Amino acid sequence: MNLQEFTRKAKYGVFIPKKVTRKPWNIGSVISDLFPLRTGDGWTTFFEILDIPGLLNGSFSDTSRHKILFVFFDQDGNEIGRKHFPSPTEPRYSLELSTSFFKEIDKACTFSVFHTNFEPLDNLGDSFLAERGYSGYKRNNMPIRGYVHGNLDSIAWHLGEMQMLGNAGILRRSYLVQHPFSGESKYELFLTNPCNQKVRIRVQVRSPKSSWKDFETFILNPRGCQKISIDVGENEVKFIRIVSRLYLGRPVIFRCNENSMDVFHG
Numbered sequence: 001m002n003l004q005e006f007t008r009k010a011k012y013g014v015f016i017p018k019k020v021t022r023k024p025w026n027i028g029s030v031i032s033d034l035f036p037l038r039t040g041d042g043w044t045t046f047f048e049i050l051d052i053p054g055l056l057n058g059s060f061s062d063t064s065r066h067k068i069l070f071v072f073f074d075q076d077g078n079e080i081g082r083k084h085f086p087s088p089t090e091p092r093y094s095l096e097l098s099t100s101f102f103k104e105i106d107k108a109c110t111f112s113v114f115h116t117n118f119e120p121l122d123n124l125g126d127s128f129l130a131e132r133g134y135s136g137y138k139r140n141n142m143p144i145r146g147y148v149h150g151n152l153d154s155i156a157w158h159l160g161e162m163q164m165l166g167n168a169g170i171l172r173r174s175y176l177v178q179h180p181f182s183g184e185s186k187y188e189l190f191l192t193n194p195c196n197q198k199v200r201i202r203v204q205v206r207s208p209k210s211s212w213k214d215f216e217t218f219i220l221n222p223r224g225c226q227k228i229s230i231d232v233g234e235n236e237v238k239f240i241r242i243v244s245r246l247y248l249g250r251p252v253i254f255r256c257n258e259n260s261m262d263v264f265h266g
Contacts, residue, residue, distance in 0.1 A: 024156035031130035032112035033150035036190040046136035072108035077223030146263035154194035166194025177266035183232035189251040193220035
């Protein structure tokens with residue numbers, strides 16, 4: 001066995017068996033992602049609420065109404081507040097997240113959505129009800145929205161207690177953003193920390209003919225969020241790499257120029 005093959009098998013043994021997220025401690029837990037929130041800087045955020053119990057049961061009668069809990073966090077991962085929202089009377093409802101919904105929303109950087117107060121669903125078995133739905137983003141000077149679905153199972157909720165589900169290992173991993181950054185555009189990356197420990201993040205950048213260079217380094221608290229802005233000039237291409245101990249250091253990315261915007265996973 002040569003060195004290259006040995007290294008490949010060693011990495012398999014270390015990384016592959018590890019799960020990106022952990023299973024909640026409590027059977028009755030519900031799960032949510034950490035969704036980026038943009039408000040107060042020329043953006044408006046929306047969330048597409050689904051009557052998930054109704055969809056699973058095939059019934060949207062008033063007797064099956066449940067509550068939906070929004071929990072808001074600041075950039076450092078501190079909880080700002082909570083807001084209950086009644087299940088909509090239709091299977092899908094687009095909710096605008098603004099000060100009229102939650103008065104301190106301008107202080108928030110992320111939010112989670114938990115479906116609570118619903119009757120147990122026999123057909124779930126050992127599974128958990130998880131909100132991995134779609135958050136929408138609109139530049140206030142444009143008529144369109146961009147949507148992106150949840151990144152991963154970040155937080156579990158059970159009887160008022162929250163449990164972080166993300167995993168971070170001992171060794172650092174590199175996550176190569178799959179989208180080449182092309183100009184002329186401004187890219188904004190939102191990285192969150194879904195695990196229960198602080199994590200150091202290093203963002204690296206290179207062009208097609210250069211080597212990796214450190215662009216920004218920071219530490220994320222549990223539930224914390226960091227925005228990284230990268231400008232790409234006309235006819236320029238850049239590649240981005242996220243180095244951390246997170247099992248999945250995948251950002252949510254906004255691409256904007258004068259006449260358009262897009263949002264997607266890295």
